[in-house]
Amino acid sequence: MSATDELIDNAEHYAAGFGGPLPLPPARHVAVLACMDARLDPQAVLGLREGDAHVIRNAGGVVTADALRSLAISQRLLGTTEIILIHHTDCGMLTFTDDQFKAAVEAEVGIRPQWAAEAFSDLDEDVRQSIRRIRADPFVPHKDAVRGFVFDVATGKLTEVA
Amino acid sequence: MSATDELIDNAEHYAAGFGGPLPLPPARHVAVLACMDARLDPQAVLGLREGDAHVIRNAGGVVTADALRSLAISQRLLGTTEIILIHHTDCGMLTFTDDQFKAAVEAEVGIRPQWAAEAFSDLDEDVRQSIRRIRADPFVPHKDAVRGFVFDVATGKLTEVA
Structure with missing residues (x-):
């Protein structure tokens, strides 16, 4: 039995206790952008319930062109106005450089x-970099409430950086 | 008090009950790629605990270049081998076309x-399109266990498409 099979079994339990349909637009008008890291559960950390917020995640929680696409759609079509960025300690993205990674793949x-x-290479600085990228983007309309945090995977604490 | 402030308060409760550090590589060797939709909580649906799986999310749960970047890092550096794709009913991405969206932004x-x-415009077909994009990518090494699902936001049920 694969891990995927086990997780699909879990999904049957979830459906059995499902509370019913919710509106499409996020109730709290928030979009979260966080790292994909397995130890970070943004919904659990922030106490988000189904229907509350968009959650965008990628390797590093980086403000990539695709994250900006998702944020633009979130704000323009679905009414979110606040953005929460979450990086975390012990991130895999701190353990290599782009040059190393690309050379290894090419090899x-x-x-x-x-x-x-x-x-x-610097967690706090990358959070600030992320905020700058959002502020520089012409397609994300709401930039007054963009806040950046680091989640500590050792203690479970969330600390505001910028 | 902003929504962000309320969610930061929630984070203090999470930290108070935090179970301690976990290993960096996902314990179940799974990466999930899902839509950012507020009504879809992939961890809850799949019964994922902290430390179990990478979770990548964007508008639509689309296999974009950035999703492929995240999957390549997930598999190459952190040992995941299975991929679970989750789209969902009533998705915002079904409600517009690229041409409409771009014209509105340009205006x-x-x-x-x-x-x-x-x-x-077709949920099941976009799941299959997603799998094809992963299979065509030269940088994602493990493609034997790529499975695609649709989550029903009305019933909470997860159905395999491909």
Whole structure:
């Protein structure tokens, strides 16, 4: 039995206790952008219930072009106005450089990725970088409430950085 | 008090009950790619605990270049081997076309987005499209266990599509 099979079994239990349909637009008008890290559960950390907020996640919680696409759709079509950014301690993105990663992939696959891996070396600084990228984007309309945090995977604490 | 302030208060409660550090690599060797929709909580649906799986999310749960970046990092650096894709009923991405969205943004901002909005008109077909994009990617090494699902936001049920 694969891990996927086990998780699908879990989904049957979830459906059995499901509370019914909710409106499409997020009730709290919040979009969260967080790292994909397995130890970070943004809904649990922030006490989000189904229907509360959009949650966007990628490797690093980086403000990539795709994250900006999601934020633009979130705000323009579904009414969110606040953005919460969450990076975290012990992040995998702190353990390599883009050059190392790309060279390793090229050595194995023969093709060098045409995208940035978006590794970073300073957690707090990357949170501030993320906020700057959002502020510089022409397509995200609401930028007055963009706040950045670091989640500590050792203590479970969330600390505001910017 | 902003919604963000309320959610930060929730985070203090989470930290108070926090169970302590976990290993960085996902214990179940799974990466989930799901829509950012507020009504879909992939951890809750799949019964994922902290430490179990990477969770990647964007508008639509689309296999974008950034999702492929995250999947490549997840598999190459952190040992995941299975991929679970989750789209859902009543998705915002079904309610517009790329042309409409871009024209509306251009009319307001004066600049036409240089990226695809990635709207789609057929849920099941977009799940299959997603799997094809992963299979075509040269940088994601493990493609034997890529499965696609649709979550029903009215019933809470998860149905396998491909």
